[in-house]
Amino acid sequence: MEWWGTALELGEVGIEMDLHTASSLGYLDVVEKLLGSGRNVNEKNVSGWTPIMYSCVYKRVELVKFLIAKGADKRVVTGCGRTLFILAAIAGNIEIATDVFIKELLDACDQFGKNAIKYATEHENMDIVSFILTQINQPETLMGNNRNIIDMHLQYENGYNVPGHKSLEELLREYGLEKYWTIFKSNNITLMQFLHMTEPDMKQIGISTLGARRKLSRLILNLKIGV
Incomplete structure (x- = not known):
């Protein structure tokens, strides 16, 4: 299982806060200062993570927007193959999910064979599930284990009722x-x-x-x- 770490474990006690720690804690002013001093917005730490990955995991909405504006790569993936959108789907923040969304990466799976809609469903992040379903023009691209979700959504859109329930x-x-x-x-x-x-x-x-x-x-x- 991939280790996300904790915000405090990522920094060094007694030393000026690093870019990744500031991004995970939501310290926008510190991140802005570090980037202004020449730090790379896409810099990877020893775990192979960039600042925006931590901002997605810890649901730092303002920082995600700021990092994207500063050129953060939205196509980065973790060591186990998770996209930013998958991280957002797990964390459950719809605003971040829409900010990092890239349609052609929607059905990307990690090394465990799970994509964003699978994780959003498992974690009961239904607003993200709904967002994903609205983005699907060709539902067959997300078939497999997600077939039931797609089928039910299409039934709703066509005005069908839930079987067995009249009201x-x-x-x-x-x-x-x-x-x-x-x-x-x-x-x-x-x-x-x-x-x-x-x-x-x-x-x-x-x-x-x-x-x-x-x-x-x-x-x-x-x-x-x-x-």
Whole structure:
């Protein structure tokens, strides 16, 4: 398994912070100063990682944008073959994922045979799953283990219902989540709309607790992948 390390382990105690540590900790001013002094934005450390890789892993949105503006290579891969987009899919930050997205690398797999949509699904980062699906013009390019996800998405886009469920109320009741029905009802959320919701969407309509949003997101994910 690839080691990401921790932010503090990457620097040397008592010595001025290095570029990779500053990038992982989100210290934009330090990164700007180091690059201004002539440091290479694509410099690799002993682990073969560049600064932007750490910013992706630790979800440093502003730093990712800054490093890209300074010429950071968005096509770099880790030692085990993970692209920046895969790192973002694992970390679960949709803004970073869209910033580092390169369409021709969408189906790139690491040495474990997993691509971004596989990792986003495993980590239940559904906003990234949804983003990936919207980018697919030819779904067969991401078939294999992702076939169920693609099939379900195409069914939704063509207006098909989830097999066995006639309404959102019925679905929630079957999975013991009926107490949230009144919130969806008051916001006029249909079953099809529910199946495309992200956790921020749920929070916006009044589902305030993280645990509730996670349960509902897990249900959506399970329905999309057919489990």
